[in-house]
Amino acid sequence: DTAVSQTPKYLVTQMGNDKSIKCEQNLGHDTMYWYKQDSKKFLKIMFSYNNKELIINETVPNRFSPKSPDKAHLNLHINSLELGDSAVYFCASSHGLAGPSGDTQYFGPGTRLTVL
């Protein structure tokens, strides 16, 4: 059973195209995230949704638009792709904003996006 799944695993596309990456979790979690891992290997948060509501939106170009149709899904749509968008994108989920009690995140396998 896959806890957090992403599709596609690899995505190769031309500059200027629009593409989507899908994420689904079957853990019953309330919070989902998108992270970007660039070529320098830093993993940085992009967005976070709690119960379908956007709660974190880091400094990300507005070409990136997350969509959460329900608690189990958080898709990432990217318009007008640029070379610098090439990276591995990870979806993650967690129980919720647990604060001092800690909140473990469960990551998907990643989607490697290559923009040519």
Added chain:
Amino acid sequence: SQKIEQNSEALNIQEGKTATLTCNYTNYSPAYLQWYRQDPGRGPVFLLLIRENEKEKRKERLKVTFDTTLKQSLFHITASQPADSATYLCAPVNQAGTALIFGKGTTLSVSS
């Protein structure tokens, strides 16, 4: 700006030895700190969490320390095994419970 540094990009040790990985952070006051393991082509997997008021945390062969004065966390793997070979990431976590940025990791190689 917030900065996370993990000592070296690569650490090579022999089986049976203790591996020690370092995570330093600046311009950050995390409520706690998480350590994750990442294998090639896979997403990070949670290992341990340590809170700011805890000095040390253990789980089987893993031990984590957290020094908020030095702004540093140490991650130890005792009696290391080749199966421990992976990249280990540290992630300071804010009060809301979210890791906003992860360190780029230390790749550990354990040779038999």
